[in-house]
Amino acid sequence: MSQVNQSSISPINFPKPQLIPINGIELEVFEAGTENAGNPIVLCHGFPEHAYSWRFQIPALVNAGFHVIVPNQRGYGNSSRPENVEAYDIIKLCEDMVSLLDYFQYDNAVFMGHDWGANVVWNLALLHPKRVSKVINLALPYQERGRKPWLEMMEEFFGEDFYFVHFNRKPGVADAILEANTAQFISNLFRKNLPPAPPAPGMLMIQLAEAEMAAGDPILNEEELEVFVSAFQKSGFSGAINWYRNLDRNWHLMADVEARIEHPTLMVYGDRDIIPKSESLPNFAPNLEVLSLDCGHWIPQEKPEELNEALIKWLAKS
Template structure:
């Protein structure tokens, strides 16, 4: 980890913080983090990939940490998030790359694969599957399905509400996300807040040290959760702006990883079944006894699967 360098670049009207490791002439690979994480969530993958000869690029995504955190909700739609990475690849002169994403980073990675079919040669996504453009905005569907019960994505929609809860105690918020994934599956009334009924956080999970947690806390210390939550507030705009991608398949060789205890697997069960229709060159792996924070919870297994997949070509 001592060989990691930080670069701050101007792209797409913002400053993007990018952490870089590995041999300068190595094959470029980009690692895109999700919510509520940061570049440090790839701490176990960076040295493994660098040791395998890859040049590793790990951005702090828009709205997080030392990268810019614009105020407007529309500044966080998926095509804008993709443009951040596209222009960053331009900045570093990347003609061909491997793209990796977890959680919301996977959403960006899926769309980048559609937008950049020549530049992105291989795709690895974790936790969030893909089945093409929905027939209508996902938020409309969620509001109908959860009209009388709690759903965290619906809860995140009203600006200022979730921020007040999550920003009140950043360390507690992060520890609850890390330790209590059942929060997302509990049946509650529609007017609940995210942490209603949550127990005080217990000991940190084995995969997150006190020093690791400090990096996460510092990520949200300056700007809070407003920027990251704005990613969730663009489902309708994403649907409108992505019409030109309707019907396109992800044709790159793709590895998809998910934990068998990941709540996303419950929410996205139908999408998981349909994914091969939209991703014909797909390899899927379900990791046993693993939750949502897959690249940390089972780092060695994830590293082995990633390197094995990339070693085939």
């Protein structure tokens, strides 16, 4: 089994960032394995995460011969945080990744995404198929575009307190509460071994921010937690939440794009994740392999060794 190099995952030994001007903004980018130039893989984090979420995968991928490029995407870390909500639509998020490839002078790369980062990678493969060589996505399968805009559909099924809906219908409310309780929110969110329970009434993210006790076991040790907390204490959460505030805009922007991904694709689920597995995914990604791990939502951090072994095996054969 691929072993995690513990000395490479502490904040002290994490790659040093560079601020790269691309696509009219700056991205904070962490880079490792420059000796493997010519074999790039780009890792795209989710919400509310950070490039540091990939700390376990970076050394394993470098050892497997990859030039690993890990951006803090717009709205996160020290990357630019435009004030205009529309600056976070899916077109611009994908253009950021294309511009990142241009900066490093790569025609294409393997792209791996988790959570919201997976949504970026799915759409990047649709919008800029020649810039993607292989697709690896974790937790979030391709979301089929329905007949109704996303928020209308979600509000109808899940109600006005569903956090996707709340972020849009009550702008600024959640942002302020998360920012007032950053350490508690991050600590309560990054948990594993959660006991099965029906969702409590109210807005999930606000509940996590205000709860003095959380279920499950912590994923982050104190040193790791501080990386996330210090990043969000500096950046706030509005940039990250603005990704959600473009859901309906994205629904319209992607209306005429054919939903078919021909690239070799690996989809990794956590069996305990609340995000459901997709039965229809093979219809959209015919060159698909599916892997399920015994964990929750935070797959790269919950099951790093198992994930690394599977990634390297799949990349080698695909």
